[in-house]
Amino acid sequence: MSRLRVGLIGAGGISRVHADAWRALGADGHVTSLKGAGEIAAEYGFAEVADVDELIGRVDLVDIVTPSSTHADLALRAIAAGKHVVCEKPLAATAEEAREIAAAAEAAGVRLFPAHVVRYFAEYQRIKQAIADGRIGDVAVQRFSRAGSAPQTPWFFRESTGGGVIRDLMIHDIDQAIWFAGPVASVYALQNPPTVDDVVPAPVTSHVVLTHRNGVISHLHASWVAPGMPFRTSVEVSGSAGRLRHDSAEDRVSRTDAVLAAGSTDYLPPMSPQESPYYAEIADFVAALAEGRETRISPADGIEAVAVAEAAYASIAAGAPIALTPQEAAR
Template sequence: MSTLKVGLIGAGGISRVHADAWRALGAEGFVTSLEGADEIAAEYGFTEVADVDTLIDRVDVVDIVTPSSTHADFALRAIARGRHVVCEKPLAPTAADAAAVARAADAAGVRLFPAHVVRYMGEYRKIKETIDAGRIGTVAVQRFSRAGSAPLTPWFFRESTGGGVVRDLMIHDIDQAMWFAGPVAQVFAVQNPPTVDDRVPAPVTSHVVLTHRSGVISHIHGSWVAAGMPFRTSVEVAGSAGRVRYDSAEDLSLRTDAVAAPGSPDYLPPMSPQESPYYAEIADFVTAIAEGRDALVTPRDGIDAVAVAEAAYASIAAGAPVSLTAEAEEDPR
């Protein structure tokens, strides 16, 4: 079997965890970027390439880790030349653009993998398993929180080019909420302070309320806070028979409060996975290609997350809830 050739477009902070995963999987790596490609090449043993088109021609898989506004364009260029695509979240700035990328991949017979890494974090996977096993009964309400220092790169603060606290930070928990409770029927969102003239303020906080078609209500909080503040994330899912919760700032454990089966010990699994979730994510994508199966995250998941984020911005602008319509079954998965 020939060595998998992977091309990394972008050399920002997130590129390193992707590069590390590809290196651990034994892939031959190539990298191009407007700046920083030489550092990635030296650090991870990749070959620096002069431009995007040259890189696409030399690889089997293109991994896009660039600013959000460029994701759809780079993905479509790679797909048009028959390359599989891994794309950091969000898949595109709008749901229409994300769906166009997914349709192009389907028509070209190549694979598209939106990189929603939180699905590969051990704590969240155990919550999903707990819900699916019925340990907390029928889910009623979910609460998510994610907060950390505001990013430094200017594009993050322009909503028109794919930035913004909802689309960049909170989209992780938007995806988790739908993974746990299914599709969304209605979105209501607020942000304080408001975005003015396409400039997102910092510090900034947003709260998004999702009403799922299943009837579950999800509360999602996100904040970009002052520089130097530690990152914190938490999740709690409550059902008719108990709840499951995790908070990164507490005792570093996932805990389920539910009625135990006779003779069972208290349910307290360890928090930390044995491997990097980024490695688990990339490994799943590679195996999905080899086995011709779906990955844990599908193109449909990537589209849906963008659609909910887009609806959240529309709700903030209107000061009112925004309804989402069910997608046709033939749309990309």
């Protein structure tokens, strides 16, 4: 079997964890970017390619790790050439664009993978499985928090070009909230300080409340904080029979608080494995291609996360909750 030919578009910070995965999988790597492609090529043994169209023509699969505002155009160009696509989150800057990408991939008979990596973190997988197993009964409330140093690249701070703390940072937990509790019926959001003239301030904090169609309430917090502050995430899911939680500051341990069996003293799942979740998500996609199966996250999941993020911005602008129909959320 010939080696998979992969084209990486972009050479920013996230590109290296994708390149690590492709190298570990033995792919024949190619890279193009407005800047930094040479460094990636030298570091990972990839071929540097002059432009996007030449790269698309050389490869079987395109991996898009560029600013969010460029995702739709690059994905559609690759799909039009009959290439499979991996696209970093968010799938697009708007839900309309995300739906267009998914429809184009389906029509072309190629695979589209929105790279929502948190689904591949062992701690979150264990929580998902515990919910499915009924470990905490009926889920009632979910709480997610995600905070870290504000990025330094200017496009992150322009909501009109795909930036913003909700679309870039909180979208991870939007996807997790939906994965755990299902589709969203309404979205209410706040941000402090507010965005002014399309410029997102930093530090900045946003709080979003999701009401899921099954009645579950999700509270999501995201902050871009001062430079040098450590990155921290946490999740807590409460149900009728117990609680599941994980805090990255607590030695990366997932803990379940639940009614104990007779004679039990505690319940503590094992520590997380050392495998990179970025490797795991890309390996899953490659295996799905070879085996003709689905991946853990679908194009519809990518669309729904963008639709909820878009509704959050609409809620901030309106100062009121925004209802989502099943059609709008692509469910």
